[in-house]
Amino acid sequence: MRFLAALVFALLAALPARAQAPVSAVAETENVRAELLAEVGAIKPGQVFRMGLHQKLREGWHTYWRNAGDAGLPIELKLTLPPGFTAGPLIWPRPKVYDLSGVVSYGYENEVLLMLEVTPPATSPPDTIRITAEATWLVCEDVCIPEEAKFAIELAVSPEGRAAPAEVQRLFDAARRAVPLASPWSARYGVARNGDPTVVIDAKGLQADRLSELYFFPADWGVAAHMPRQNIVIGPDSIRIPMRKGDGKGKPPETFAGTLVMTEQTGDAKTVQAFDVTAKFDASFQPPPLSTSAAQSELDLWEALLFALLGGMILNLMPCVFPVLAMKAASFAQFAGASRRRVRMDGFAYGGGVLLSFAVMAAILAIIRHVFGGVDWGFQFQNPVFTLLMAYLFFVIGLNLSGVFEIGGSFVGVGQGFAAREGSSGSFATGVLAVVVATPCTAPFMAAALGFALTQPVPVLVAVLLAMGVGFALPYVALTLTPALQKVLPRPGTWMIRFKQFLAFPMYASAVWMIWVLVQQSGADSVLYALGGMVLIGFAIWIWISGMAAGRMALFGRAAVLLALGTALAATVKLQPGEAASTEATGSGVVMEGWEKFSRIRMNDAVAKGKPVFVDFTAAWCITCLANERAALETTATRRAFEQAGVVKLKGDWTKRDAEISSVLKEYGRAGVPLYLYWPPGAHEPRVLPQVLTEALVLSELSQVPP
């Protein structure tokens, strides 16, 4: 017995001798087989290597991402390292969405490798080190089971290091491809009045038909709800992600981070791409709410209708409408008996005429809305050019209300003509005319109202315009019903002018607000362009009303007006769409730095000379291309390898479907980009690399000995 114990002891003592190969600890539970892995067979002092927790899950069971979603807990992994070793944060592969009848969680199925980077000290002596780890996770199907496991792994240290076995290497390679890349685009987010956040990613030129299955995983609980599906919109300038608000309370945080996952249809295959996005809070961006409770949207509608009604009534106070109203009212008061009835009929006919005009306007807008049905009007407010034009519009309306200039001819004459009309037969027509005739002084208000109406769904648009019509007709109809009301009407007078002038100030304030929004969108310089543009507009108006644009100096004056207005509009060109607009991007968005522009002549020439040649066919809208560049072609190691091997690097930009590139793609049987070709030194035929590249793959291609 004693002998046996001694033998076991001796065997145990001999174990470290076998520790050349890493002893990886495995923990097995009913639902999970977990293993602690290292990407190296032997550690090279000072060289960073990866370790990972690999889980194989029972079918139908899940473990969870860093934000587990509505239920569940993230996987936790804690390493205990020898002195001098440091470990980085966990590197999470992209998760999937699991929707259990509305309870949504983010996690993994089948298998997952959660990685982290370990930095050994530069001076660790050749020896064997021991790394232990503790992991906890929650594994759920219908019900959840919390599990924990302890692992130990022994790794050799040798001056030259050693790779891990091929099957381990493959697991790490696969996990690397599933790790989100840093976003190449800037992003911001705004919050609707009800708290629903919308993230806007400034990705230009993406093609909606190539992308599918987009999902934005919020990195933390609180800002956004975990939704089973998101209706992500890919526009020409951006990806827009409207979400429902989360349960977090208080002010929106400075930044809202998450992972955007999408599937791209490249020429022949589908690849999944993921990017880590950090959206900055943009107070000036107020997106429409995604989920309005019925009560909330009803409230919004009533509010809009009330404002439209008030707006319509205010139109009556305009100097070109009010005197007419007052005179009519005075004449009504003189009637009695049968005439009173006629007056009443008059009033209704007039109201009908007004409503008809507004209904026609609504119909025209509805048609415009229908024709441009696909256009998201709310989108326009994110466009700095649109914002600047709105600022100009408010400024010009303000100048008009201040009395700097007037639109059209003499309103007073027209107004009196329409007041003088008699008889109920003409009243309906008068109602129609009233709307048209009043246009010169109501136009500024109408423009603002119509602008708002255009952003609304058709039923709301019609309702808002009709409410405005009711407001416009209301005072007149009320006066025909009860002529006594005329006693409470103020007399026409200079107060009308004062009131109109006063209304200029809200317009100026709106212009100021628009400029503030503009600064948020495109930086401090835009103040210069916007205010400069306003000076020029003021100048143009001054020349126009001074009469210098007519008469002897007409040509000169008109040229000056055009020049000033043209320059003001040209300011829009100077606006940067978002401060993070890439500075190194060329026209199409493809970055050429370090690469020669592709041409068949250059390619054939270099191949004929026996040089190694690498050709990258890419496009600004190809996300897989972008991901490959980030992950494999533009890393420090690959750049160095390209340089050392003296490779001729050619890049073909297929953003605009260049014919020469199309012919090459066809030769290699590809319908689109990406396509990567590599001619080793002296080779006549290129090697066609896969559509999804890894750094290791490119490096191994470059290091291959020519045939």
Place this chain on the structure above:
Amino acid sequence: MARSRPEIGQVAPAFTAVDSAGRTLRSDSFRGKPLVLEWHNPECPFAGKHYESGNMQALQRHAIARGGAWLTVFSLPAGSMGHVEGVEAEFLFEKRRSAPTALVMDPTTRVAAAFGALTTPHVFLIDAAGRLAYQGGVDSIASTRIEDIAIAVPYLRNAIDAVATGRAPDPATSRPYGCPLKYLPGA
């Protein structure tokens, strides 16, 4: 469909359900006193953490001592893990010395859908005026470790105390943590 939930400060949904003894139970009969709703699954280790430690039972007594009522809701469709019938639930609760006002049987998950409950446990506190005052986790540390209860911020206890003294709970929402609640299709 993502689950929608009543807003903090708004009137909480009214419901009628059956208790463990088969009696009809109406939510508005609790008007005038604060009411805690606790979603429960006896098989879930997160519920286990709070029951094995005695934390949930203490919270139940605390809420009732401060003049409130407590309903433990079983939104577990027949055939799902953890599903129990009324008598079993009562037995289970007596064994655990728990002291809710009543056990609510919601196998159709309709009550859960009205509140948008996500996990077991997921707790809601409704004030005496019938308005939702707090919803979320029992406390701040999402785990199944009993040791964590002592170091977590006791959100529900704080909310019960706040409502009893006429203050608004802070925070009024937190991340509920636990096992996913399984809804009946269409609920």
